[in-house]
Structures are given as structure tokens and as C-alpha cells.
Amino acid sequence: GENVEQHPSTLSVQEGDSAVIKCTYSDSASNYFPWYKQELGKRPQLIIDIRSNVGEKKDQRIAVTLNKTAKHFSLHITETQPEDSAVYFCAATPLKSQTGANNLFFGTGTRLTVIP
Amino acid sequence: KAGVTQTPRYLIKTRGQQVTLSCSPISGHRSVSWYQQTPGQGLQFLFEYFSETQRNKGNFPGRFSGRQFSNSRSEMNVSTLELGDSALYLCASSFLGTADGYTFGSGTRLTVV
Numbered sequence: 001g002e003n004v005e006q007h008p009s010t011l012s013v014q015e016g017d018s019a020v021i022k023c024t025y026s027d028s029a030s031n032y033f034p035w036y037k038q039e040l041g042k043r044p045q046l047i048i049d050i051r052s053n054v055g056e057k058k059d060q061r062i063a064v065t066l067n068k069t070a071k072h073f074s075l076h077i078t079e080t081q082p083e084d085s086a087v088y089f090c091a092a093t094p095l096k097s098q099t100g101a102n103n104l105f106f107g108t109g110t111r112l113t114v115i116p
Numbered sequence: 117k118a119g120v121t122q123t124p125r126y127l128i129k130t131r132g133q134q135v136t137l138s139c140s141p142i143s144g145h146r147s148v149s150w151y152q153q154t155p156g157q158g159l160q161f162l163f164e165y166f167s168e169t170q171r172n173k174g175n176f177p178g179r180f181s182g183r184q185f186s187n188s189r190s191e192m193n194v195s196t197l198e199l200g201d202s203a204l205y206l207c208a209s210s211f212l213g214t215a216d217g218y219t220f221g222s223g224t225r226l227t228v229v
Contacts, residue, residue, distance in 0.1 A: 032216050043120075043206065043220040044159070089159065093215050102215040103149060103172055108158040 002027040004092050006107025013080050014115050021110045023090035024072045032095040033066060033073045034104070039086045047088075048075070051095075080114045087111050118142065120209050120221035128227045134195040137224045141188050141209030145219075148190035150182060153204040153223070162205075165190050166213045197228045 003026040013019050025033075034049035050057045050064045050073065057064050061080075066073040073092075077084055091104040121140040129135050141148050150162040161174035165184035182192040188209075194201055205224045210217040 034216070034218075036220075043222045045220070046218065049216065091159075095214060095216055102147075102210075102213065103161040103164055103174070104159075104215050104218070105161070106151075106159040108156075 002030055002092055002094070002105040004090060004105050004107045006090050006110060008110060009108065010111045010113070012113045012115060015080060015082060017080055019075075019077045019080055019084070019112055019114075021075045021088055021090070021112070022072060023074070023092075023107050024070075025092040025105075026071065027092070027094060028068075028071065029094035030092040030105075032093050033064070034091050035062075035064060035075050036089045036091065037086045038089065038109075044089060077112075080112075082114050082116050085112060085114045120207060120219050122205075122207055122221035122224050124224060125222065126225045126227075128229060129197050131197055131199060131228055133197050134193060135197060135226060136191055136193050137205055137226070139190045139192075139207035139209070139221055141190070141207075142211070142219055145209035145211045146188055147210040147213035148184060148188065149208045149210070149215075149218070150190070150192050151206045151208065152176075153206055154202075159206065162192065171213075194226075199228050202226060202228045 006023045031052035036044040037047045038044040063076040087109045090107040147166045149164040151159045153159045164172040168184045179195045184190045208218040208220045
């Protein structure tokens with residue numbers, strides 16, 4: 001099955017700086033790569049995702065890049081704010097059709113702390 | 117529109133007991149997936165149900181089981197609880213039954229003592 005590795009496990013940045021979290025995956029069939037943000041005591045929430053036919057996607061201060069050849073993808077957060085402090089999870093899956101089985105393979109998470 | 121509802125939010129059980137957790141998906145969603153979240157392992161897939169059928173199962177022992185009802189609500193059961201089963205159990209519902217449509221619930225925090 002798919003194996004997703006995520007680095008770093010913890011990351012501290014000064015407010016206003018950028019943060020980068022990196023993930024690698026093993027299954028070349030994976031074609032869907034979401035990123036989730038989980039604040040303390042809350043549910044994981046999708047913040048951005050990318051599919052294998054796209055190399056980069058941006059949404060305001062958040063961007064994700066994908067390198068299919070190297071099997072890695074990264075989350076970039078610019079102009080960080082204290083409310084960005086949370087645990088971030090990457091995931092990958094070979095997304096199948098509606099009638100096929102689907103599940104996400106998650107990285108182990110990165111605890112991001114933004115220091116005011 | 118109501119989100120994904122998991123009950124109970126917190127649960128304390130003794131080793132050897134069994135437990136049942138409930139997940140009510142977003143109205144109209146037919147797929148419910150369950151994940152176990154622990155500090156060391158992150159989120160690990162347990163199983164997925166679609167229209168009352170288990171379509172996919174992760175690598176967990178047979179003590180972990182689940183089912184889905186005709187109204188798409190799902191339950192998971194853990195029998196003969198072990199200390200290592202202490203975790204946050206999350207369910208996610210999806211309209212199309214694909215992983216790109218997940219909405220997670222807030223989870224049930226299970227503590228086994």
C-alpha cells in the first residue's frame with residue numbers, strides 16, 4: 001500500500017515568515033494529494049488539495065506544489081499568522097471511481113507554531 | 117446544513133470491555149469512513165462503508181468492526197479493549213464516496229484504562 005512520510009514533525013516560525021512542510025509518497029498510482037489542518041481539539045479540515053495533472057495550486061497565502069517524478073509534494077504558507085498554528089497533515093491516495101474503494105494515506109503530521 | 121456528528125465525544129472504558137461509537141454523516145452522503153488517530157501513528161484508515169456495504173478495510177485486527185444502516189449512519193465497535201486502543205476515532209462522510217469529498221466529524225476520544 002501507499003506510504004506517506006512527512007517532515008518536519010514540528011516547525012516554529014516568526015509571525016510573517018513563511019513555513020514549508022514536505023511530504024513524500026511511495027505509490028506512483030497516487031493522484032490526489034490533500035492537506036488538512038487540525039486545531040487543538042477540533043476536526044481535521046481540508047485547506048487545499050492538488051491532483052496529479054497539476055504541478056502547483058495556490059489559494060491566497062497557501063500553496064501546494066507536486067513533483068510526480070520525485071514523488072513529493074509540499075505545503076507553503078506565506079505571511080504566517082498566529083491563527084495558522086495547528087497540526088498539518090498531508091495525505092495521498094490513488095483516487096478511484098465512485099464505485100471503487102477509497103481511503104487516504106496520511107503523513108504523521110507537522111505541528112506548526114507561529115510566534116507573535 | 118448539519119455537519120458530521122459523532123457520539124459520544126468522550127468515552128472511558130476498562131480493558132476487556134467493548135465499545136460502540138456512532139457517526140451520522142451529512143444528509144445525502146452515502147459513504148462513511150473511519151480513521152484512528154494516535155499521537156505516534158497519525159491517522160490510520162479503519163474501514164469504509166458505502167450504501168451499507170463495507171468496501172474497504174485497513175490493517176486492523178478483527179476486534180474492530182463496523183456497520184452502516186439504511187439511513188447511512190454508521191457505527192464502529194471495538195471488542196476486548198486494549199490500552200493501545202486509546203485514540204481519537206474520526207469518521208468522514210462523502211457524497212460521491214470518494215476520498216476527495218471528505219468532511220470529518222469532531223471525533224470520539226476513547227480512553228482505555
